Every structure is written in structure tokens, then in C-alpha cells.
Amino acid sequence: MSVQEHGTPPGDHGAAGDETGRRLEDLARRAAALRRELPAGAVESDAENTDTAFGMRRLWEEGLFAFCLPRRFGGVNDARPELHTEAFVKIILDIMAGDSSTGMNFVVQALSTMEVFKEGNTLPETTKRELARLILDEGVRLCASNSEAGAPGPVTARRVEGGIVVNGTKAFNTNSGGGGWANVGLALEGRKGRYHALLPLDQAGVTMKHDWDVMGQRGTHSQTIVYDEVFVPDGYHFTGNGIPPLYLSYVFLMHATIMLGPGLGAFDAALDYVRKMDRPSFPEFESATEDVLVRRRVGRCAVDLEAARAFLLQSARKIERCGPEGDTTELFVESFAVKAACIRAALTVTQEIFDLTGARSTANSYRFDRFWRNARTFATHDPTDAKEVWIGDWHLSGKEPPMAAMLRV
Known part of the structure; x- marks a missing residue:
């Protein structure tokens, strides 16, 4: 394969x-x-x-x-x-x-x-x-405007005639760089629980800070957005109906795809480069395809990526079979493991491709380093060590992970 x-x-x-x-x-x-x-x-x-x-x-x-x-x-x-x-x-x-x-x-x-x-x-x-x-x-x-990490306080809204008014700051607004609409999670005064407001990002009172300046996933433009007295008319704010357990496992599988992607992209790029350059690592080999060291590294990267991908697709099939009413506890734990496996495969492959492609491939025109920077950046979203502790706890004692482990925004 x-x-x-x-x-x-x-x-x-x-x-x-x-x-x-x-x-x-x-x-x-x-x-x-x-x-x-x-x-x-x-x-x-x-x-x-x-x-x-x-x-x-x-x-x-x-x-x-x-x-x-x-x-x-x-x-x-x-x-x-x-x-x-x-x-x-x-x-x-x-x-x-x-x-x-x-x-x-x-x-x-x-x-x-x-x-x-x-x-x-x-x-x-x-x-x-x-x-x-x-x-x-x-x-x-559509931008999921939820994260308040590092923000001065929660985003709130108050009722006014004909709608609500939204105030506050959201961090990490991925997919906001092209404009569009934000689905803003907020606290509505006088009401318990999570509330949502839908608003166009070019609306008055919306300030996009364009402050996304990190080493990887740069194209996500995950900037800070400030909402200052933003009016949202009735019909565009709503209550959710809770987060079903299956959805949490699904989100972690989405995280796993985000992690595995740079590894797959790096492998594609490395194969293309090696085939075109066709330079063996030692003179006794006539071509890169005959070089046993090249073939071994390609094989090792392929194994790591295929194993993580197979694990990911296995869990995707389980979500389909489980359905919204099924027992999702094991899927929670497995989704943690899938993400950890994809992180490990991606970080390994994005580092090792340079042993295949050589010093010339480090030129900025190729930007092959972006694969590792992208993988390393998203891998910091939540601690893999903690996920592995909860996975180990489940296998040893059957203890379910705490709700705080499920999803970080």
C-alpha cells in the first residue's frame, strides 16, 4: 500500500x-x-x-x-x-x-x-x-469563535430591543482570515449555559487584530477578534442543545487528521524530491531508488504513517457504528490514543525527511521545514503526556478521563 x-x-x-x-x-x-x-x-x-x-x-x-x-x-x-x-x-x-x-x-x-x-x-x-x-x-x-485563552474575560451579551449586543475578546479564531461569519460562544446575561451568536466579521464593532505570528499553521490566520457593542438581531442568536459525547470523540479525530496531515504532506514532498534529484547517499549506488538506506527510510516513514492512518480510520468506522445513542466511553479513550499516534507519526516523519532529501532541500524555496513547524505547532494544543496518562489509567483501572480532558479551547 x-x-x-x-x-x-x-x-x-x-x-x-x-x-x-x-x-x-x-x-x-x-x-x-x-x-x-x-x-x-x-x-x-x-x-x-x-x-x-x-x-x-x-x-x-x-x-x-x-x-x-x-x-x-x-x-x-x-x-x-x-x-x-x-x-x-x-x-x-x-x-x-x-x-x-x-x-x-x-x-x-x-x-x-x-x-x-x-x-x-x-x-x-x-x-x-x-x-x-x-x-x-x-x-x-465560518469561524468557531470560542477560545478565550489569554483574553481579559469572558465574552458576554445583553438583551436589547430586537436582539442582543455582544462584547469581549476571543483568541485563536481559526478560519477568520478570509472574512465570513463567526459563531461566537458567549454568556448571555440572565441565562445559564452556553449561548451562541452568528455575525458577519465585516460588521461594525468587530475588530480583527491580524496578530497571528507563530512558527507553524500560519495560513490558518488564527487571529484575535474583539467584539465591541456588536448588535446581533433576533433570529441570529441561539441556544445549543448540549454537546453529545460522540461529538467529543469526533472532534479528537478531527484533531488527529490535523496532526497527521503534515506527515503525509512531508512524505509526498520527500518522494517527489528524491525521485527528481535521484541522488544516492553513497557512490556505490547508481540511483536513489537502488540505495538501500533511502529505501529503508522511505519504508520506515510509510509504516509510521500507515499505522497512524489505519488507527484513525478504524475509530472513524466505530463512530459510524456507534451512533449518537451508543456507549462512547471507550471511543473517548481511543480518540485520545489516535491523536497521540498521529502526533508521534507526524513529528517523526517531518523530521526524518531531511535525511532523505539532503542539505539542498533546506533551501527556503522548498520550505520543507513547514511540515515540521506545522505539526509541532498544533501538537502543543493540548498535552500529549496527559492524554497518555489517562489512556494508561483507563487500561489499568477502567477509570474514565475527567471532563476537563475531553476538549480544550
Whole structure:
């Protein structure tokens, strides 16, 4: 099996029906083609520290923004993470391999879409229909504006005539670099529990700080956003209906795809480079393909990546079989393990590719170091050591991980 060929369309979709099956196959083929198209844009956005506008536009043009929308609006998975999970993970892995920043932006787009269009929240149907039109017809991007890490205090809202007014600061607003809409998590005065406001990022009172200046995942443009007396009319703010346990496992699988993507992209780039340069490590070998040291390193990288990918897809299939009402405790723990495995594989491969490609490949024109910088940056999102402690605790004593372990924003 070649790590390079991950774009194989999904096969039997069973109850999904022939039409949905054909659509999934078509989207998988499009994502596989984008895997070869996106790297050029990835190099540019990394070098200039700019949003992955090219990559996100191409995803929209190829119809991938529709995946998480309800079918009544032209979507595929009805905003339900348990539907077609394996097929979606394969699609994301191809995008991530092409450009991990575009892939991460797309994951945020997908998760935000599922939250906004989830059945049972209080967002009016008319608003959902309008947002679906903007996403499908205009390529509008969605930002999950949730993180308050390092912010001065929580984002709040108060009721006024005809709507609410939002104030506060959010950090790490991934996928906001191209404008679009934000789904802002907030505390509404006089009401307990999580509340949400949907607002366009070009609205008065919204200040995007353009302060994303880190070593990796630069194209995500995960900047700080300040909301200052931002009015949100009735019909565009809503209550959620809780976070189902299955969704948490799904989010960790999305994290795992974000981690594995740079490893897959680095492997693609290294193979292309070695084949074109065709320089063996020792003069006794006539070509790089005959060099046993080159072949061994390629094989070792392939094993690491394939093992992590297989683990990821296994968990995706379990989410599909589990369904929203199934027992998800083991899936929680397994999703931690999948993320840890993908982190380990990605960090190993993104470092070792230079032993394959040599000193000339360190030129800034290639920017092969971006793969390691991207992997290392997202790997700091939450501590892998802690995840492995909870995994070990589960296997030793059956103790479930604490809720604080589930998801950090």
C-alpha cells in the first residue's frame, strides 16, 4: 500500500443510497486531486504569513463546503458527525496532505457548520436556509469563535430591543482570515449555559487584530477578534442543545487528521524530491531508488504513517457504528490514543525527511521545514503526556478521563 495514494474513493455506503454514494465518491476524487494542487498555495501562505485564501476557494469550488450541510439544503451528512465519518476523514487527510493550514481551516468550517445546522438548536429555519445559501453559492467561511485563552474575560451579551449586543475578546479564531461569519460562544446575561451568536466579521464593532505570528499553521490566520457593542438581531442568536459525547470523540479525530496531515504532506514532498534529484547517499549506488538506506527510510516513514492512518480510520468506522445513542466511553479513550499516534507519526516523519532529501532541500524555496513547524505547532494544543496518562489509567483501572480532558479551547 502506498502512503501517497490516500484518495481512493469510498466503496459501499449501504443505507446511504446510490446517489449519496456517488456523491461521496465524487468528493473523494476531487479531494485527491486537490492533494497535488494545494502545496503551491501552502508554500506561499507560509512564506507570507497570510490566509490560505487560494486553498479555501478551491475547496468551495469543488463542492466540499457542502459536506456537513443538511441534505435538504444540498448537503451530505445532515450536520451529524456519525454519518459518513470514514469517508470524511479520508477527504480531510488528502486536503491536509496538500496544505495543512487549508485542512485545519476546513475542519473548523465543518465543525462550525455542524453546530449551526444541528437539529434541535433554536436557530430559525429561515436563518439556516440563508446561511446554507451563502455557504454554497458564495463560499462563505465560518469561524468557531470560542477560545478565550489569554483574553481579559469572558465574552458576554445583553438583551436589547430586537436582539442582543455582544462584547469581549476571543483568541485563536481559526478560519477568520478570509472574512465570513463567526459563531461566537458567549454568556448571555440572565441565562445559564452556553449561548451562541452568528455575525458577519465585516460588521461594525468587530475588530480583527491580524496578530497571528507563530512558527507553524500560519495560513490558518488564527487571529484575535474583539467584539465591541456588536448588535446581533433576533433570529441570529441561539441556544445549543448540549454537546453529545460522540461529538467529543469526533472532534479528537478531527484533531488527529490535523496532526497527521503534515506527515503525509512531508512524505509526498520527500518522494517527489528524491525521485527528481535521484541522488544516492553513497557512490556505490547508481540511483536513489537502488540505495538501500533511502529505501529503508522511505519504508520506515510509510509504516509510521500507515499505522497512524489505519488507527484513525478504524475509530472513524466505530463512530459510524456507534451512533449518537451508543456507549462512547471507550471511543473517548481511543480518540485520545489516535491523536497521540498521529502526533508521534507526524513529528517523526517531518523530521526524518531531511535525511532523505539532503542539505539542498533546506533551501527556503522548498520550505520543507513547514511540515515540521506545522505539526509541532498544533501538537502543543493540548498535552500529549496527559492524554497518555489517562489512556494508561483507563487500561489499568477502567477509570474514565475527567471532563476537563475531553476538549480544550
